[in-house]
Amino acid sequence: MGYIYVVFQTFTQLVHETPEKISPSEITVEVSDPGVISAEIECVQDSGGEYDYYLQVRPISTGRSNVSYMIKEDGGAVSNHMKIVCTELKTLYEDDELMFNGQEALFPMLALILFSVLVCFVISFIIKFREGDFSYSMAVLGGLILYILGSLLIMIIYCISERFWPTSFSMLNALLVEVGMLFPIVTSPAMLILAIALGVSNIWLIRHEGFGLHNLFGALLGAVIIGGYTAILVVFLQAGQLDYVAIWLSLAMMTTFSYVMCYLECMLFSTMICAVLSTRYRPSYDKEYIIILGCAIRCDGTPTPLLKGRIDRAIAFEREQFMKSGRHAYFVPSGGQGSDEVISEAESMKRYLVEQGIPEEQIIKEDKSVNTLQNFEFSKKVIGEHGGDIKKCIAFSTTNYHVFRGYTLAQRVSLRVHGLSAKTKPYFYPNAFVREFIGLLYEQKGKHILFLVLVIAYLLMYDLALLVLQ
Incomplete structure (x- = not known):
């Protein structure tokens, strides 16, 4: 918010593009309360030679004001009406669509917040290890560290490769949901190697200890991992062949499978890390x-x-x-x-x-x-x-x-x-x-079920809203 206050004092919105420059006399901007904001339209020529017209709104004092603009050109005119709110911090937002000055800073701010949380969690994890505080909360903390770290890397790589920069809350929300779906895909090589290794270790165990259900837990977990990825793949391949009514179900199933796999992966790897660290901890020589x-x-x-x-x-x-x-x-x-x-x-x-x-x-x-x-x-x-x-x-x-x-x-x-x-x-x-x-x-x-139910409920609502909007 401080970054927005210092850098983005102007609310800027692209309102018109044209290959020919328009005379300033054909552009009008009206502000209902000049004591709250000032507004003007600025012309910028882009790299392709076209002219882009931006509405520039600057804060003056706290309050609300309407902004109307009209750009006349051959064949008609472009006009619109907006409600602008100026806050006590002199930040601006458009009242109908909740667009605000500094939307370009949303993604860097999200990345900074996630990185800050990640650093705090890592420090807490290290403190727990040094104090010998191995607990369920430590496993959860490790799972969150893995998820946040993976999400940050996926978001950055995705935005660079796709040349995509989220500039609204809805775009950020879509990105976060997509990251959760991409997470198990990115980690699939490691998970499939783990599934195979568990199966091989079970064969080794059975050769030494004999056959029995208690000697098949590793193979069963490996089968669950492979089955989960198979389910995601089948739903993904079937999605394009479904009718309109079934699209929501396929989308909901794919996101649900992905997030459940993501959750179990983070908990599994975190528990593995905690289990290894707990065996490496050296208690002090003061035991009674x-x-x-x-x-x-x-x-x-x-x-x-x-x-x-x-x-x-x-x-x-x-x-x-x-x-x-x-x-x-x-x-x-x-x-x-x-x-x-x-x-x-x-x-x-x-x-x-x-x-x-x-x-x-x-x-x-x-x-x-x-x-x-x-x-x-x-x-x-x-x-x-x-x-x-x-x-x-x-x-x-x-x-x-x-x-x-x-x-x-x-x-x-x-x-x-x-x-x-x-x-x-x-x-x-x-x-x-x-x-x-x-x-x-x-x-x-109980805790696992509650968390997964909340996540799945959110995903179902998100998928439904996405389908309705499309």
Whole structure:
């Protein structure tokens, strides 16, 4: 607005074009209230040799005034009547079509606003990482960063390649909608590569672990990605063959598919980034308790390799902490007993800890939980009963693909924790991460559905208005 106030003090509109110059005596401009605005018509010869006539309106004081002009030439005359409003900031706008001085600045202003928001979001994202604040809001923040960054690049490239410069709110709105439709097209190579990679990783997993539905999550997500792009392509190809009544439906379907794909892409890549960063975070050596998240144990009651990895990571961190700071931490093995397990997961972990030289008095067992959310909820309770401060100095140990979701679940029970990442086999990670991503989407399904409903409702109204205007 400051840029418009300083640079665009004149409301300018092209009102007539002619190959021959018109005598000034044939041009008249009338202003109903000269105390509010002044107006004149200026002639400019363009590069093609034609003469362009521009109505120039300048502000004087706050108020409203009518402007009428007439340009006479051989064969007739060009005339019009406009209502101009001058604001307190001396900016001008035309009351009927809401055109204003400085419309050329709309796109640069939008780009500047988006860039400023992008910078703020990136700074917030970095702060969250440095503080170990891995949460659902961090994934949303990352998704917004990806969308805004992609949108800015697409808008700039589109406007340069098409030589298109939006100079009205309606043109900006159309550009923003089109950017959302172009986003999944621009990112399609990366998404298709990801879909293929997920399928290959599932084949690798099945060869090592055997066939099962739980080993097909990656392939299923890859199929959804390919199916989404196929749906967009089919609707696009069918659009030209539909009758007038069905055009709106095809347009609505294409924009809806595009935006849903765009939303899921941003959330998927953002969650992937957050998941990797959460495994790279190094907690400080001041922990009083380390919660070890349980998983299935063997038939004889001993930990599986996956569970051993979590226990070993907790032991390694505790010993590093003692060497660095001289402080010991209590271990909280957390996990109940399943119907097919001879002892609880917590008891199995406790026995393994003792075998590794951990004193029993340094172990606080939690053996009632049946899922990760209860792991944190019940561990919080036993830590409180033990006299520990549940507001700080707590870590949790789990497998790398599960760390980020562990953060989000701990926050649901208001438990401030920092994650320790245990490695797993490379072929196991992609499918396990997809399972965690689906779990995260399901846990926040209400927010996702509400957002998508609002976006789709807006797109439907936009497509309908576009069809009616055409």
